Every structure is written in structure tokens, then in C-alpha cells.
Amino acid sequence: MDARPPVGAKVVPDPAVPQRRSASAFGGRRRWYGYAFVAPVALFLCAVIVLPLGHAFWTSLHRVRGLNTTFVGLANYVRVLGDEAFWHSLYVSLVFTGASVALHMALGLALALMLHALRVARTPLRILFLTPWMVAPAVGATIWLWLLEPQFGVVNYLLRALHVTSGPVAWLGEPATALAAVIAVDVWRGVPFVMLLMLAGLQTIPLEQYEAAAIDGATAVQRFRHVTWPNLRYLLVVASTLDIINTIRHYDIIGVMTAGGPAGGTEVLPVLLYNTAFRANRFGDAAAIGVALLVLVLAFSIVYVRLTRPDRVEAA
């Protein structure tokens, strides 16, 4: 793939790449100073990330009933993987993530192209378009609950006024419409971020390439296909991988809007995990679901890390 240096490569030099070193400023004790500066973060992250992560694995191998904890080996995993609810949840997660990410990308790119082509007021417009992404997902979801309210909600009113629907629709009352609704809200929230990345990407495309295309008499569509698209392709792949990682582990919107219902119709893996732990009080099973989710996220993370690896970027 013809990879371009991504946006921002110039802003954040990679820490992993050694810098040319001049004479040591702090003499022979420098290494100890270094440890002293890094130690607080290293210890803190051990306490708040590594220890809890280890504890989660430990929990996944135990049955936790109140104060009684018994070692059960892989029994939790066997039970979770044998449960149809898990596979259904995985399916819902994939549909939710697939649809949301595809729409984030398509609409985000379209918006970025539109904004990039405008000659004035780009910055204020960018801030305005970013609003859904700034506000807490839980608060955004609450606003949408009111918009989608079956009897008094404005969405049903507008759809009826436009003769799209004939009566009030209980959007969150049926599995299919509920899933569509939470996807719509996630799209509303997620598009601005992709738009932001794409706008930054568009700004790095050399103008000469467009000028050359114009001299060759390229139409707008041809300019997009032969100049914009090849230049943005790498960024699109990176952004969608990152977006998959963020969407597949997202809890807030669905947690607030449906809590996984109706009938498990919107129960993505993070919501299944929460419900198993904090509603059904089955911490062992929930931890096993969490480990499964971690494996899924890690698979995409590896792709992401490989894509953004410094040597790859520099080789381009």
C-alpha cells in the first residue's frame, strides 16, 4: 500500500526513535535521576492498571458469591462461551461497530470534504460540527431519549408531519429499531471526530497535485479519485482501526439509552459485561466476558500499532 506520512507526524516525534545525544548534562548519576522521574508514573500505572488487570484475570478463574470465592479454573470461560447470550452479544457488537464505523467514515469524510472546500468560516464551523463529540456521551444519549420519546418526542412528530410514519413509533421498544436508534446516536456523536482527522489530512495534501490535475483537465470526480483518495487512504485505514477499537468497547450510549434491551437487542459486549457483573452479580462470568472483549480489542490494537509504527511511517 502506498502509505503517506500521517497528519501530526511532524507534531509528535516518536519517543521510541533515539535522538542524537550531546554530552550528558547531569553527569554520571543521570540514569538514577531518570528512574526517579519515571518511577511515580510507573508505580502509579502498576497500581491502577496492571494490578486491576491481573485481578480481572484472577476473578475470571473464580466463582465469586458475596464473600465466598472459589477457584473454578476455566469453568467461567466454558459457561460464557457455551451461552447463546454471549454469541448473540458478539453479533450485536459486530453489527453495532460495523454500522457505526462505516457511517462515521463515510459521513466524516463527506463533511471534511465539504468544510475543506469552503473558503470562509472554516474554524467556527469546525467547532460547531464538533459539538456532539465534546459533550459527554451519557448526556448526549439522555438528550436523544427525549427526542425519541414515543408520545411527545419531536422525532416522531417530525416523521409524522413529513408522512414518513403514520403513528408514533416506540423506537426503543423493538430490538431492530432500538439497535438502529443507538447506532444513529453513536453516528451523531462519532462523525465529528473522523471529520476532524480527515480535515487535518486534507490540509497535508500538496496543492501542486491539484493544480497538476487541473492542468490535465481532470474533473472534480477525477481529482477526488486520483489525488484526494490516494493521499487520504492511509489515514482512512488508521482512523477506522482506531474507531473500531473505540466503538467496540463503548458502553455509555447504550448503557443510558436501553441498558441492552429490549430482549438483548442492543446488548453489545461491554453492556453484557456490565449487566452480568452489576445486575446479575456474576463477577466471574463478567470477567471472562471482559477477557474475551480484551482479546477482540487487542487484535485490532495490533493492527493499529503496526500501522502507526514509526519505521513504517518514515519508510513511506
Added chain:
Amino acid sequence: MRRAKPSRQALLWCATLVALAFVLFPFYWMLNTSLKPPSEVFASPPTFFSSHWSLDAYAAVFSTRPVGRYFVNSLIVAAGATLLSVTLAALAAYGLTRFFPRGATPFVMFLLFTKMLPETLLIIPYFQLMSDLNLLNTYLALILAYSSFALPFSVWMLIGFFRSIPREIDEAAVMDGATVLQTFRRVILPLARPGLTAVALFTFLLAWNSYLWALVLTTDASMFVLSVGIANMVGEYRVQWNELMAAAFVAALPVMVLYSLLERHLVDAITAGAVKG
């Protein structure tokens, strides 16, 4: 593309404004509902504009509901997490860029890895550990949780900023007789101000907007943060939508103000952070 005709610009503007209307309509509806008297909230057809707009719902959420308390809770945990996370991140970034010019790779990979962890997985052990330590319903539990997921990104970003400060400056300070800590505090930190501001804002907004951690780590209503308090109001028997929307506006306003004032800072930092790990 650059030499677009005026008619094309007009067309673009129309499309942009239509898109903007879709994007912003929920916020308009939030504001509109929050300003309506209770009788008009359930009017059919709904009113898009009202001559009865008033701030009564705002007065109500602050007097009859603990929204003021939620606001203070959100502020305390977000500010606490920001302070802790920026301090630790600045120390680590300085240490990594100054003393480990080549040995930092494993640590940086570890930071990247922690950025990808699903928070729902960590929420289970967090709940168990915090309840064992009797830290449920405390600010400390939330500050620790928010710092834990803001830190990896903060360190990562600050490394970039500290890198851009020439090492000759450190060396000059040492020549003048400054100790390592003095060099860090008096010379390097002031130079890294834009980076520290971006990281502080990022952490503050992350903590302010967070929902799941506070949902699990607080059970006492007086310890709720805004996001949890608001989502909880949805579960009431008869939802007072105008009050709920007023509370939502109170939660959203600080974020919107901070973003629009400091957009440049954040956007650069976030785009760089996303694409570059």
C-alpha cells in the same frame, strides 16, 4: 477545487448548513425544552419556539434537585484527576526524554497498550478493590480511575512537547548551577506550557464526560457526578423533561465553552495523538 465558482460555493454552503442543522438540532431541542414551562413540555404538536420561555427549570434543578452538588462533585474529581495526571505525566515525560533517549521503547509500548484496554474490563476489579479498601463513594476512587486512563495519553503527548525543547537549554541551566529539579521546574515546565495546557484540558474533559466509572464507584446519591445524576433522572416514574434538559445543559455548557476557547490547542493535540498512537 480552489478556483470554485461562486455558485458552487453557494451550493456547498447550503449543504453545510443542512448538515449543521441535523448535527445541532438535538442541542437546540435540549435548550428549547429546558426553557419551557412544564405544561408546554408535553404539548402536542410540540412547540419549536415559545413565548413562555423562562429559567424556571434551571432554578428548579438547583433548588429542588442536587444538581448543584453533582456539579461540584464533577468539578472536584475532574480537577483532582487533572492535577494528579498532569504532574505525573510531566515528570515521566521529562525523565524519558532527558535520561532515556534510547531505552524508552518498552515503556512507550506499554503506554500504548494501556490506552487500548476496554474500560468495562477494568471496572470489575476496580469495583472489587475499591470496595475492599472502603473507597467506594469517595472522590479519591474517581480521581484514581480517571487519572489511570488519562495518563497514558498524557505522557505520550508530553513526550512530544518535551522533545521539542532543545537539550541545550537544560545544559545551560546546569552550567549556571541549577539542580535537576530546578531545571525541570523553573526552566522546562514554563517552556512546555502549551503542551501542559492541552494535556490538562484533555484530562479535565475526559473526567468531566466520563460516566461508567462514576456509575459503578458511587452508590450514594450525594456523591454522583453530573453524568450519572442526569442519567439517573431518566429512571424516574414521571420524567420532568424540562428539568432534565436543564441539567443536561448545565453539564454540557462548561465543556462547550472550554472547547471553543481552546479549540486550536486541543485539536492539534488530539489529531496528533490519534494518528500517531
